[in-house]
Amino acid sequence: MALSDDELKALRQSLVERLKTLKTASTDTAANRKPVELDQTTVGRLSRMDAMQQQAMALASENARNVDVQRVQAAIARIDKGDYGYCTVCDEEIAPKRLAVDPTIPTCIKCASGGE
Incomplete structure (x- = not known):
């Protein structure tokens, strides 16, 4: 069940908004x-450790955000090419319920689970 042009346009717009938010x-x-200052004269050891832990969490969040950006950009590209809603592996239609859960999903459930 392919999406109508209006539905694709609305979906594309929501993905563009999601990209801007990211x-x-x-x-x-x-x-x-940013790197944590290691100057012991201005910051205590425990404060530095806490700052380093916060930096590590911020870096992990940024990495996850970058993956999400790539997925959104790929979904927008598939919409623009007319390939949206079709599995990038087997070219079969992706279940609408699957796309409703995550519109950036590039594969059908069978290919995602490794089935043939």
Whole structure:
């Protein structure tokens, strides 16, 4: 069951908005990912350890955000090429319920689970 042009247009717009939100979040949290100052005269050891842990969590969040950005960009590209809703592995239609859960899903359930 293919999506109508209006549904694809609305989906594309929501993906573009999601992409903007991800990029804004990345910009807003850039300071949290900066290297931690190791000057013992200004910051105590426990404070440095806490700052390093917070930096590591911020870096992990940024990595996850970057993966999400790539998935959203790929979904937008599939919409633009007319390939959206079809598995990138077997070219069969992806179940609409699967796409409803995550519109960036590139594969059908069979290919995602490794089945043939």
